[in-house]
Amino acid sequence: MAALIRPFFNRASAADNEGNHAGDSRASFSLVKRNSLQAAKVTLAGTATATSLYIAALSGLERGGSLAERLACTALPVVTVAGLHLLPALSRGQLFAVRGAVAVLCAAGLAVTLSSQISFFQLAQQHAGARRAESVPDAMLVPLPDTPGRSLMAITEDQASARKMLSLLEIHPCHGNCTGEHLRRTTLTAMLDALAIEADEAKRREAAEDRQAVLVERTQQLRDTMRDDPVTARLSDLTGLGKTSVSLLLGLLYAGVLDGIGVLGWYLVMPVRRRGGDAVIAAAVAATTVERVPVEADKALHADNRITPCCPDNEIDTQLMHLMRDVSEGKVKATVADIRNYLGCAQETAVKLRRELLALRAVIIQNSGGQHAGR
CATH class of the missing domain: 1.20.5 (Single alpha-helices involved in coiled-coils or other helix-helix interfaces)
Incomplete structure (x- = not known):
C-alpha cells in the first residue's frame, strides 16, 4: 500500500516545485500584499475587541457586592461586546429575517455596551481626579500661639x-x-x-x-x-454646558468609536458567507479543472518542451477561488484590466482567469437554480 501511495506524493511535490519555479513574481507579491492587508485588519479588529472586552470586564467588577454578583455583572457586558462585534460579520449572506433579528439584537447590545463603558469612563475619571487632588501639597501654615490674646x-x-x-x-x-x-x-x-x-x-x-x-x-x-478633567473643563467653558454633560458626551464618543472600530473591523475581515455559495464554487472549480485537464493535455502534446506556462494550474485554481470571492464581494470588477491590476499577473493569466471566471458563474447559476444570478 505504501508503495502504491508514494508515487502520488512524489508527483504532487514535483508539481508544487515546478509551480513555485514557474510562478509569476507579481502574483506572489500581490498575494503577500493581500495577506499583509488581511493581517492588519485582523490586528485592528482584535485590538479593538480586546480593549472593549477589558473595559466591559472592569466595569462589571465595579458592580455587585459578593463575588458571584460581580462575576455575573462582568459576564453580561463581556458577552454583549463579543456578540456586538462579531454578529454583524457572521450574519452576512444570511436570510433577511436573520439579519433583521441580528440588527435588533445589536441595537440593544449597543445600549448595554455603551452604558457599561460610560460608567467605566466616569469611575476612571473620578479615580484620576482623586489622584490629581492628592498630588496638591498642603498649605504651609505658620504656627499660632497656643494662648491667643483678647479680640x-x-x-x-x-x-x-x-x-x-x-x-x-x-x-x-x-x-x-x-x-x-x-x-x-x-x-x-x-x-x-x-x-x-x-x-x-x-x-x-x-x-x-x-x-x-x-x-x-x-x-x-x-x-x-x-479633580475635573482638563479637556472636560475647557469644553465646558467653550460650549456653556455643564461638566457632567460634557463628560457624559465624551464617554459616549469614546465608547462609540471603540465599538465602531471593532464592529467594522470584523465586518471587513470575515468574508461573505452565502448559503451554499462555497460548496457551489468548490464544485464549479472542480468541474472546470476536470474539463481543463484534457484540453490542456492536448495542447501540451503540440507545444514546445522548452515553453513553460506563465502560471501553474494549481496557482490559477487558488487565484480563481480568491478572485471569485472578491468579485462577489464587489472588491474587483470582472474585466481583464481590473483582474491584472488587482492580482498583478500577466495579460495571459488575466485573460485565462476571466474566461474561467465567466464559466464559473455559468456553472454556479446552473447548479444553484439561478439564485446567485443577481449577485
Whole structure:
C-alpha cells in the first residue's frame, strides 16, 4: 500500500516545485500584499475587541457586592461586546429575517455596551481626579500661639473707656492739691499706650489667621479644580454646558468609536458567507479543472518542451477561488484590466482567469437554480 501511495506524493511535490519555479513574481507579491492587508485588519479588529472586552470586564467588577454578583455583572457586558462585534460579520449572506433579528439584537447590545463603558469612563475619571487632588501639597501654615490674646473688639472698648475717663479729667481742672488727679491721668495714659500695643498685636494675629484661611481655601479650590478633567473643563467653558454633560458626551464618543472600530473591523475581515455559495464554487472549480485537464493535455502534446506556462494550474485554481470571492464581494470588477491590476499577473493569466471566471458563474447559476444570478 505504501508503495502504491508514494508515487502520488512524489508527483504532487514535483508539481508544487515546478509551480513555485514557474510562478509569476507579481502574483506572489500581490498575494503577500493581500495577506499583509488581511493581517492588519485582523490586528485592528482584535485590538479593538480586546480593549472593549477589558473595559466591559472592569466595569462589571465595579458592580455587585459578593463575588458571584460581580462575576455575573462582568459576564453580561463581556458577552454583549463579543456578540456586538462579531454578529454583524457572521450574519452576512444570511436570510433577511436573520439579519433583521441580528440588527435588533445589536441595537440593544449597543445600549448595554455603551452604558457599561460610560460608567467605566466616569469611575476612571473620578479615580484620576482623586489622584490629581492628592498630588496638591498642603498649605504651609505658620504656627499660632497656643494662648491667643483678647479680640480687637474688646481692646477697642477698653481704649474708649480710658479715653473717656481721661477726657473727664481734662474737663474738670484741679484746684489745690492735684497729686491724685495727676496720678490718675498718668495711669490712664499708660493704659492707653498698653492697649494700643495690644491692639497692634491683635491686628497682626488676625491678619495671620486671615492669611492662613486664604491659603487653606486656595488649596481646596486647587484640589477641586484638579479633580475635573482638563479637556472636560475647557469644553465646558467653550460650549456653556455643564461638566457632567460634557463628560457624559465624551464617554459616549469614546465608547462609540471603540465599538465602531471593532464592529467594522470584523465586518471587513470575515468574508461573505452565502448559503451554499462555497460548496457551489468548490464544485464549479472542480468541474472546470476536470474539463481543463484534457484540453490542456492536448495542447501540451503540440507545444514546445522548452515553453513553460506563465502560471501553474494549481496557482490559477487558488487565484480563481480568491478572485471569485472578491468579485462577489464587489472588491474587483470582472474585466481583464481590473483582474491584472488587482492580482498583478500577466495579460495571459488575466485573460485565462476571466474566461474561467465567466464559466464559473455559468456553472454556479446552473447548479444553484439561478439564485446567485443577481449577485
